[in-house]
Amino acid sequence: MTKQLHPVIPYIEGDGIGTEIWRATQKVIDAAVYSAYQTERKITWLEVLAGQKAFDQTGSWLPKETLAALKKYKLAIKGPLTTPIGEGFRSLNVTLRQELDLYACVRPIRYFKGVPSPLKAPGKTDMTIFRENTEDVYAGIEFASESAEAKQLLDFLTKKLAVTTIRFPATSALGIKPISQEGSQRLITAALDYALEHEKKRVTFVHKGNIMKFTEGGFKNWGYELIKENYPQVFTMDRYKKIAAETGIEKADVALKEAKNLGKIIVDDVIADNFLQQILLYPENYQVVATTNLNGDYISDALAAQVGGIGISPGANINYQTGHAIFEATHGTAPDIAGKGWANPCSLLLSAGMMLDHLGWFEASEKITAAIEKALQSKHVTHDFAQALDTNALSTAEFSDYLINALQKAH
Numbered sequence: 001m002t003k004q005l006h007p008v009i010p011y012i013e014g015d016g017i018g019t020e021i022w023r024a025t026q027k028v029i030d031a032a033v034y035s036a037y038q039t040e041r042k043i044t045w046l047e048v049l050a051g052q053k054a055f056d057q058t059g060s061w062l063p064k065e066t067l068a069a070l071k072k073y074k075l076a077i078k079g080p081l082t083t084p085i086g087e088g089f090r091s092l093n094v095t096l097r098q099e100l101d102l103y104a105c106v107r108p109i110r111y112f113k114g115v116p117s118p119l120k121a122p123g124k125t126d127m128t129i130f131r132e133n134t135e136d137v138y139a140g141i142e143f144a145s146e147s148a149e150a151k152q153l154l155d156f157l158t159k160k161l162a163v164t165t166i167r168f169p170a171t172s173a174l175g176i177k178p179i180s181q182e183g184s185q186r187l188i189t190a191a192l193d194y195a196l197e198h199e200k201k202r203v204t205f206v207h208k209g210n211i212m213k214f215t216e217g218g219f220k221n222w223g224y225e226l227i228k229e230n231y232p233q234v235f236t237m238d239r240y241k242k243i244a245a246e247t248g249i250e251k252a253d254v255a256l257k258e259a260k261n262l263g264k265i266i267v268d269d270v271i272a273d274n275f276l277q278q279i280l281l282y283p284e285n286y287q288v289v290a291t292t293n294l295n296g297d298y299i300s301d302a303l304a305a306q307v308g309g310i311g312i313s314p315g316a317n318i319n320y321q322t323g324h325a326i327f328e329a330t331h332g333t334a335p336d337i338a339g340k341g342w343a344n345p346c347s348l349l350l351s352a353g354m355m356l357d358h359l360g361w362f363e364a365s366e367k368i369t370a371a372i373e374k375a376l377q378s379k380h381v382t383h384d385f386a387q388a389l390d391t392n393a394l395s396t397a398e399f400s401d402y403l404i405n406a407l408q409k410a411h
Contacts, residue, residue, distance in 0.1 A: 004359060005041045010048045010069045014079020016333025017343035017396075018051075022079050024345040024400035028368060029352050031404040036363040046073070050092060051081040062092055067099055076326045077355055079348060080333045093328075094140075097133050100324045102317035103183065104190045105131040107300045107330065108354070114376035115308035116388035125283040125306045130191035131296025132219075133317055135183045138293050142175035150174050179215040179292060181222045188223040190320050191290035192231055195265050203234075205269035206291040206299065219292050220269050227267060235259035237268035276302060304330070311384055314350035316358070327355040341395035342383035346372060349403075371406040375399065 013022045026045065033041055048066040055061050070076050081092045096102070107129040111122040119125070143150040153174050157163040166172055188205070195203050209217030227234045235256065244252035259266065270278065272295045279286065279302065291299060304313040315330040329348040337343060349368055356365035375381065379391045380402050386393035394402060 006044065007075065007359065008044045008046050008073050009355075010046045010066075010073050010076040012048055012050045012066075012076070012078035012081070013053065014329065014333065015051045015053070015082040016080060016335040016338045018079030018081075018329075018333060020338070020341065020343045020396045021329060021345035021348045024396050025077075025348045025352055027400050028345075028349055028371075028403050028407075029356070029364075032356075032364040032367040032371075032407055033361065035367055035407055035410075036361070041361065041364075048076070050078070050096075062095060070096070070100060070326070071324070074323045074325065075355060075358065077348070077352060078326055078328045080329050080331060082333050082335075094138055096326060097317050100317075100326070101134060101319050101322070102324060102326060103132060103134045104187055104318045104320060105129075105133045105296060105300075106190075106194075106316045106318055106354070107131065107296075107303075107313065108350075109300070109303040109307055109313060111307040112312060112373055112376045114379065114381075114389075115312055116385060117306060117308050119280075119306050122307050125279070125303060127283070127286045127303070128194065128288050129296060129300050129303065130187055130194070130288065130290045131300060132179075132183060132187040132291070132293050134293075135179050136215075136293030137175060137177055139176075139178050141178065143173065145171050145173040177212070177215050179219055181218065184219045184222045184292075185226045186321070188226055188290045189230075190318070191288050192227070192234065192265070192267075193320075195288045196233070200287045201260075201265060202286065203265055203267045203288045203290060204275075204286055205267070206272050206275045206289055206295055207269060208272045208295065209269075210271055216272075216292060216295075223267075223269075223290065231265075233264055234267050235264045237266065272298075275299065279303060279306070300330070309384070310347060311344040312346045312350070314347055314354050316351060316354050318358075325355075325358060327351040327358075337383075340383075341397065342393070343396045344382040344384050345396055345400060367407040367410065368403070370410060371403040374406050375402055 011022065013019050033043060046069065048069045049057060050062050050066050054063055083091050109129065110126045111117065143153060150173060154169055191203055205220050205223050207216040207220045209220045224236060224238050227236055240252050240256050243255050301310060304310040310331040313330050316325055316327045318325040328351055331347055334343065349372060353365040353368045379389055380394055381389060381391065382396060382399050383393040
């Protein structure tokens with residue numbers, strides 16, 4: 001992405017703890033940018049409304065002016081949003097992704113020393129998840145049990161397509177799961193390009209193609225087709241199996257060794273349920289993961305738990321073709337602690353670091369990450385980690401002040 005020196009970036013505060021973590025994050029971003037570049041670069045922040053604040057001020061949960069600004073300026077950052085009940089939105093987050101076609105949910109998962117984790121060796125977990133963001137069950141095609149629509153669909157399935165495997169047809173709610181070649185391949189392209197750019201050695205497709213052969217299985221197969229046509233620098237385990245079947249395992253092992261020596265990316269695929277086991281047992285074996293929407297939802301949060309929780313995990317929703325991207329806190333609104341100064345801003349801060357990297361402002365991003373590392377290692381933490389580490393907690397504002405002081409001293 002072309003480096004911008006004075007971008008206008010819209011922000012959405014978010015609901016619940018959103019106001020607190022955004023206030024802390026904005027201060028740290030501005031301090032990091034100034035520390036890295038002085039007055040040479042600066043972000044102009046533009047507030048746009050979504051969620052409860054938008055509804056209270058405009059009567060709309062997602063005003064058209066907000067969407068217009070996000071489309072115009074392309075990059076944005078947001079706190080967590082509540083999902084309105086009975087207002088026509090399945091989720092404001094999903095609506096934003098659909099409206100802007102933010103097809104790649106990118107979740108880097110790594111361990112920060114000092115963070116309490118349920119694993120003995122959480123430092124082995126270091127991977128980036130590319131989750132397809134616009135298809136699968138999140139496309140919103142489902143019909144309530146015993147509704148007229150469900151009955152019509154059931155009638156079509158049984159009479160036109162001879163489907164007989166629905167066990168309790170009279171009371172079944174029905175859903176349709178769309179997964180396309182175009183949607184799968186653009187997501188997998190993003191994952192492969194990321195791996196090449198960051199000199200990663202392994203990309204893994206995670207799917208449930210053993211059961212859903214044409215949707216999840218299609219995701220896997222379309223990925224291998226894409227590699228065959230466009231990525232000569234990639235060696236697939238699918239190719240390894242073919243060599244093994246035709247010439248024997250020994251020659252397949254030689255081919256794999258040669259591919260590694262040549263610096264080629266190794267691509268394989270793993271069934272989703274097995275993958276959830278593997279990331280607990282051998283997380284060090286995985287670096288970049290490309291997966292479907294629902295699987296990605298499960299995997300991202302499971303991995304976040306391994307390194308200390310979603311409070312320390314960043315995320316971005318990106319369209320690599322149009323340049324639109326929203327960087328966001330990956331956790332919820334936590335209304336039970338809103339206003340208490342307990343909220344941990346690290347998820348939003350690290351997402352801000354991803355945004356700075358996206359801008360090409362790597363020095364400022366590194367300053368934020370280094371300050372967070374210093375804070376966590378020295379047990380200068382917010383309420384959530386303080387309990388587990390048996391130490392005094394900093395308020396959200398105090399934590400951001402500590403980070404600012406740390407990054408300024410490192411200047």
